[in-house]
Amino acid sequence: MRVKVISRSTDEFTRERSQDLQRVFRNFDPNLRPQEKAVEYVRALNAAKLEKIFARPFVGAMDGHIDAVSCMAKNPNHLKGVFSGSMDGDVRLWDLATRRTVRQFPGHQGAVRGLTVSTDGRILVSCGTDCTLRLWKVPGDTLLESDDGSGNSSQPLAVYVWKNAFWGVDHQWDGDLFATAGAQVDIWNHNRSQPVNSFEWGNDTVTSVRFNPGELNLLATSASDRSINIYDLRMSTPARKVIMRTKTNSIAWNPMEPMNFTAANDDGKCYSYDVRKLNEAKCVHKDHVSSVMDIDYSPTGREFVTGSYDRTVRIFQYNGGHSREIYHTKRMQRVFCVKFSCDASYIISGSDDTNLRLWKAKASEQLGVVLPRERKKHEYLEAVKNRYKHLAEVKRIVRHRHLPKPIYKATKQIREMTESERRRAGRRKAHSAPGSIQNEPLRTSRIIKEIE
Amino acid sequence: MVVKVENITPRKSKTATDEVISEEMDMKVKKYLRGEGANLEALKDKKLKGQLAVKEELYGKSATAAAKAEKWLMPSEGGYLEVDDEGIEKTWRIKQEAIAREVDILSSRKQYDIVLPDFGPYTLEFTPSGRYMAAAGCKGHLAIVDMKSMKLVKELQVRETVRDVVFLHNEQFFAAAQKKYPYIYNRDGTELHCLKEHGAVLKLQFLSNHFLLASINKFGQLHYQDVTTGQMVGNLRTGLGRTDVMQVNPFNGVVAVGHSGGTVSMWKPTSAAPLVKMLCHPGPVTALAFHTNGHLMATAGMERKIKIWDLRKFEVLQTLPGHCKALDFSQKGLLAAATGSFVQVFGDLSGSQNYSRYMNHSIAKGYQVKKVAFRPYEDVLGIGHSMGWSSILIPGSGEPNFDSWVANPFETSKQRREKEVRSLLDKLPPETIMLDPTKIGTVRSTRKKEQPTKEDREAEMEAAIEEAKSMPMKKKTKGRSKPSKIAKKKQEAVEKAKKPFLEQQMNEFSKKRKLTEETQLPKSLERFVRKKAVA
Numbered sequence: 001m002r003v004k005v006i007s008r009s010t011d012e013f014t015r016e017r018s019q020d021l022q023r024v025f026r027n028f029d030p031n032l033r034p035q036e037k038a039v040e041y042v043r044a045l046n047a048a049k050l051e052k053i054f055a056r057p058f059v060g061a062m063d064g065h066i067d068a069v070s071c072m073a074k075n076p077n078h079l080k081g082v083f084s085g086s087m088d089g090d091v092r093l094w095d096l097a098t099r100r101t102v103r104q105f106p107g108h109q110g111a112v113r114g115l116t117v118s119t120d121g122r123i124l125v126s127c128g129t130d131c132t133l134r135l136w137k138v139p140g141d142t143l144l145e146s147d148d149g150s151g152n153s154s155q156p157l158a159v160y161v162w163k164n165a166f167w168g169v170d171h172q173w174d175g176d177l178f179a180t181a182g183a184q185v186d187i188w189n190h191n192r193s194q195p196v197n198s199f200e201w202g203n204d205t206v207t208s209v210r211f212n213p214g215e216l217n218l219l220a221t222s223a224s225d226r227s228i229n230i231y232d233l234r235m236s237t238p239a240r241k242v243i244m245r246t247k248t249n250s251i252a253w254n255p256m257e258p259m260n261f262t263a264a265n266d267d268g269k270c271y272s273y274d275v276r277k278l279n280e281a282k283c284v285h286k287d288h289v290s291s292v293m294d295i296d297y298s299p300t301g302r303e304f305v306t307g308s309y310d311r312t313v314r315i316f317q318y319n320g321g322h323s324r325e326i327y328h329t330k331r332m333q334r335v336f337c338v339k340f341s342c343d344a345s346y347i348i349s350g351s352d353d354t355n356l357r358l359w360k361a362k363a364s365e366q367l368g369v370v371l372p373r374e375r376k377k378h379e380y381l382e383a384v385k386n387r388y389k390h391l392a393e394v395k396r397i398v399r400h401r402h403l404p405k406p407i408y409k410a411t412k413q414i415r416e417m418t419e420s421e422r423r424r425a426g427r428r429k430a431h432s433a434p435g436s437i438q439n440e441p442l443r444t445s446r447i448i449k450e451i452e
Numbered sequence: 453m454v455v456k457v458e459n460i461t462p463r464k465s466k467t468a469t470d471e472v473i474s475e476e477m478d479m480k481v482k483k484y485l486r487g488e489g490a491n492l493e494a495l496k497d498k499k500l501k502g503q504l505a506v507k508e509e510l511y512g513k514s515a516t517a518a519a520k521a522e523k524w525l526m527p528s529e530g531g532y533l534e535v536d537d538e539g540i541e542k543t544w545r546i547k548q549e550a551i552a553r554e555v556d557i558l559s560s561r562k563q564y565d566i567v568l569p570d571f572g573p574y575t576l577e578f579t580p581s582g583r584y585m586a587a588a589g590c591k592g593h594l595a596i597v598d599m600k601s602m603k604l605v606k607e608l609q610v611r612e613t614v615r616d617v618v619f620l621h622n623e624q625f626f627a628a629a630q631k632k633y634p635y636i637y638n639r640d641g642t643e644l645h646c647l648k649e650h651g652a653v654l655k656l657q658f659l660s661n662h663f664l665l666a667s668i669n670k671f672g673q674l675h676y677q678d679v680t681t682g683q684m685v686g687n688l689r690t691g692l693g694r695t696d697v698m699q700v701n702p703f704n705g706v707v708a709v710g711h712s713g714g715t716v717s718m719w720k721p722t723s724a725a726p727l728v729k730m731l732c733h734p735g736p737v738t739a740l741a742f743h744t745n746g747h748l749m750a751t752a753g754m755e756r757k758i759k760i761w762d763l764r765k766f767e768v769l770q771t772l773p774g775h776c777k778a779l780d781f782s783q784k785g786l787l788a789a790a791t792g793s794f795v796q797v798f799g800d801l802s803g804s805q806n807y808s809r810y811m812n813h814s815i816a817k818g819y820q821v822k823k824v825a826f827r828p829y830e831d832v833l834g835i836g837h838s839m840g841w842s843s844i845l846i847p848g849s850g851e852p853n854f855d856s857w858v859a860n861p862f863e864t865s866k867q868r869r870e871k872e873v874r875s876l877l878d879k880l881p882p883e884t885i886m887l888d889p890t891k892i893g894t895v896r897s898t899r900k901k902e903q904p905t906k907e908d909r910e911a912e913m914e915a916a917i918e919e920a921k922s923m924p925m926k927k928k929t930k931g932r933s934k935p936s937k938i939a940k941k942k943q944e945a946v947e948k949a950k951k952p953f954l955e956q957q958m959n960e961f962s963k964k965r966k967l968t969e970e971t972q973l974p975k976s977l978e979r980f981v982r983k984k985a986v987a
Contacts, residue, residue: 001542003551005531005831007559010600012527013862022867025527028518031487031744031783034702035661037892038884082803282856386892398961430976 042223044388046379048397050364052099052130057327057363062094062356064101070348071114071168072337075138079342082352085112091126094357096346102152105136114169116178119153123157123190125178133180133189134159160193162186168208174216177233181206185221185231199231210251210406211277214258220250220275226448228263230275241451242278243269250294254318256301256388264292264306268414270316271446281443285316287323289410295392298340298361305347305361307335310407313349326401327359356374468534473523480519485511487890530784531831531847544809551845561602562832565815565842568593571958573822573838579619580660581859582828582850586626587841588617590822594628596639599827600861608641615696618656620665620679621875622868627665629653634667636679649684650675655697659705662880664721666707668698674707676721676882685882686721697737701763705885707836711736716751720885730766732759741779741787748805750787752776758789761809770804772798780833782826782849786810788833790821797846813844828863829854853960877933913953920949 014391015022032037067088077083080096087110092101110130117124117138124136134156168181176190185206186195204225217233226247230240246266254260260282262272270285270292290310297304303324307313311332314323333352340347340361347359360367366374389396403411429437489508495501533551535541552560568574571589578585584605587595592612596605605623612631619626625644627636633651636645648759651669658665664685664777665677674691676686690900698708706727712734717726741750748769749761758772758779774796776789787798787807799810809874815821815837816869823836827843830850835842854861863871884892904912923945925938973981 001546001550001554002532002534003546003554004529005551005555005559005845006528007556008528008831009558010862022856022864024856025854026857027853028484028521029850029851032851032855032858034744034881035705035884035889037890038880039661039878041884041892042878065536131861174744175802203905205866213923223764241638273695347742391893415575 010257012166017375017434020110025433040384041388041391041394044384044391044394045397047385049396051380051385052364052397052400055241057360057362059358059360060099061331062099062101063356064094065090065113065354065356067354068102068334068336069354069356070111070336070350071116071119072339072341072350072356073122073124073167075117075341076119077117077138081122081341082299082341082348083117084337084356085115085126085128086214086354087111089128089130091115091124091136094339094356099358103139105134105156106153107134107156107159108132108163113165113167114180116169116171118171118178118190119173119174121179122448125169125171127169127180130164130167131163132159132161133188140336158193159189162195167205170209170211172216172235173213179209179211179219179221181209181221185209185219185229187233192210197233198243199238200230201228201241208250208260209249210253212253212258212261213255214253218275220253220261221253222263224413228273228278230278239452240275240278241449242273243343243448245446245448246291247294252297252299254301254304255299257318260297260318262297262304264295264324265446266291267446268292268308268310269442269446270295270304270306271443272376277446279447281320281447282321284442284446285321285323286442287314287316287326288312289407293335294337297335298344300344303361305338305340307338307351309334309351310408311335311351311404313338313347315347315361325363326403326407327363327405327415328407329357330359330404331355333381361398390405458926463580475755477516477519477523480914481512481515481523484515484518493713496683515648516855524832526853528852530852531850533847535651536917540922544810544812545795548813548844551757555599555845559845562843563845568840570837571839573820574822574838574841575616575823576620576834576836576841578825578827578834579623579859580863581664581826581854581863582830583861584619584623585617585827585834585862586617587836588614590614594626594637594641596623599830604641606641608637610635615654618655618658618665620658621660621663622872624868625679627656629667631655634665635701644685645682647677650677651685654694655698657698657700658709659700659707660875661878662705662882662885664875666698668695668719669693670711672711674698674709674719678882679878680876688719688721688724690717690719690726692717697736697740699740699742701742702744703742704887705880706748706887708738708740708742710751712736713752713759716740716749718887722881722885728766729815730761732761735755739776739779739789743781744783747784748791750779750781752779760787760805770807772807778824780822780826782833783851784849786826786846786849788824788826788846790824790835793817793821793837795821795824795844797833797849799848800900807894807897811846813843815842826850828859829909836868860862909953909956916953917946920945 014335034152035320065086067086069084069086071085082094082096089110089112091105091112091239093103095102108130112128114127122138127133128136135158136154138157157419164183166180166182169178172179178188180186183205184198184200187197188195202225204223206221206223209219211222219231221229224247226242227241228248229238232239239345248263248265250264252262253280259275262270264270268288268290271281272283274282288308288310290308292306294307295304303315303317305315311334313327313335315325316323331353335349335351337350345361347361349357478642490504492501492504506801529582533543535543548563552563571591571593573590574788575588576585583600585597585599591614592610592614594610595607598605610630614628614631616971617626624639627634632652634641634647634650634656637643650667653667654671656667663680664680665680667675672690674688674690680683692711694711695711700707701927704719706718709715710716714731714735714737716730716732718728719726732751735754735756737751737753739752749763752758756775758774758776760770761767762769775791778790785800789796793815795863797811798807800807820838821835825834826849827834831845831847833846852865920940927933
């Protein structure tokens, strides 16, 4: 006879000293955990609810300008520095950590319409409706940290006066060229008071300009003739043009997939294009109920933020048709400019109410130092939520957003309009000869033509 | 030459052991995979297919990791009792005294009898970790015992009949079914609640994942009460008479009740009708137990039969002879059955769900066993009987490795408090009790009802006609059994048999005609067709 029974000595299974951690034993046998799917589902449901409870995206407002904020620029060399320009000609450098003005750059007589910082982070370029272009030296880290109030102000390195008002400026990602938008597209050098090159295609004003992050000499502009233009600095003539039904207010290139860009349109939708294939949009991002004023990609390239004339900020997936998040407050007015912070965890919006607002990119993210155990817990809950996201109850909680009444009503109205449009199109098709009317998807129907 | 042979043999044996190990690993991986993977071939969506393929790979990896952890990292091994194959020695002839001589002192201390002649018969209940035991004597004796230190935590005398006792989510609270109502006590013996709505309860069960206290009372009413909120979740009338045979299936939380008519009915709190009603025995059902994997149920009937059922097919797997008052499955699947003063343990020794005798134990003559309960995570069987309770060693009955996050026998009070909070956060709603709990989170298939084909229907009609024709005619009085009358009657019967089929045919025909009328219109005019008023 051979016999053995389970025998556990307490010493083996408990800690030796009271300072030790408790000993943990695992057994992953499914029989020990009955109804594990139901438990997981309940956890997913609770995680979705907790996410809603902890969703506090608004970090703070930055107050200082005395007119509407018209443009912003990130400092690529310094995470917490951000520049903003306002309609009264004021340019300020903000410290995001303390949410205070660190430095002012006085000089512009009219509205500042464009701000950009060179990639090495040394030179700030501002331009405005007073037909001047000003170059400033960006203060170093020490000044940003010393934080001696908003009193000190800088003198410009150079002031270039040009013959037309400027609407936007953007710096090349590497090199010392920058482009301004106005009556035409002008390419400037840091050291010269005249543009080194100019592009013109049609007579309409160019309203925004953005350099490609991958191909240094490629830039995209949008003009008030509803067109999006692609220019190559190495060529003497513009490369391509696509005309849409409504005006494009701003353009942002995807930093991770530099052949793609997204255009913020006046019809409240954003259109993602592949620059190699401009006859149809890759994706239409719709949710805004009024024109989209500004757009900026996250450094990860997986999502982008938009600010709109409907007083909201929305975050979209780079390939998602609807926004994943909407930010709004009672006091925030028309949003003119938005930026993703360089670490992809914050969003800055500038609006008509003279304030800059700082938001979290993930509304329920925990700020501060996250312990490994906490992080693991967050990851687990995220995974469970993702696993059960298709179930009705989880989906309802995750999708639900409180909307301001005007937005809610406008959304409803837009939905009704599109529905009736669809119905009418169906009838028109039914009354026409078979095959004579084709259903055109939104991706192509908003494009009038493409010119090469 | 010799060297060569020596070289070969170890390699061979090595490969053989490798094979054995890989086979064992395959078995374990299968257990952790929890069923077949999704059929990706049928998918058309390439993106989804890719995503699912990645997920399936991850599932596979985690299953292998878990299997490897089980194989190599588990701290303890299970108990066993083995005898020589060719000898006359049989496992069921081995006495408890013989086992006590062989095992270590710590284990031999787990073999004892507590004689309490005044308050018996006793019923027992262990906490899920096996650390604490509640014992309830019929004549009002309630006791909580710490099984690790063998100390009495609390003892009280309620001075009325106690029919059953259960622990709630931990050892801090327990419920006792007393003469008129069930009561909830805390560990100090303070009465916290009197659950009057339940009535005179015969049997109590606690659903630990749902925090539901289930009870069946004298009138055959099943009550479910949420112990966290106090809300009465379900009040079901079984309508099958008085019974004290009730057991919760740990796999899915379904409560099974054995009735005096021989049926076993299974209930969930959210439906008034039973989920399943199966006739298990020709006479009254005397005991009921569930295997932890949820596939096996054992029932015992008054007609001296113990039946083991496959709950996936609701079929008898095996019928064992013997009278039985109490049944219990251990964590490793041993089945204890007790009657009078005799306890028998059956084991699935071959691994093919064929239960055979494993061990026997007789307590002193004249003692009447009321309850048998395996102690979780130990090779111990607790027996509650008319003269107190006993504890015997059944090697190989308990799960050797516990999981600290599931049930920890060495739990400190801080860990207990943490676990309480965690389990409350994971409390399941009563709707999650269903026969197949793996269905949660899956897609409900929209399978259409199979329409019988034309040939099938014709064959059915033929059969009905044949049956009508071959109906024997009764011999009637005076002239009513004339051949002409009989022929007429037969004709009528045939017509009657045909009627439903013909009616169905007519219906379909008219429906088809209506459809064709509608489709004749051009699409643009369809919207002007008068719509049928909806009743």
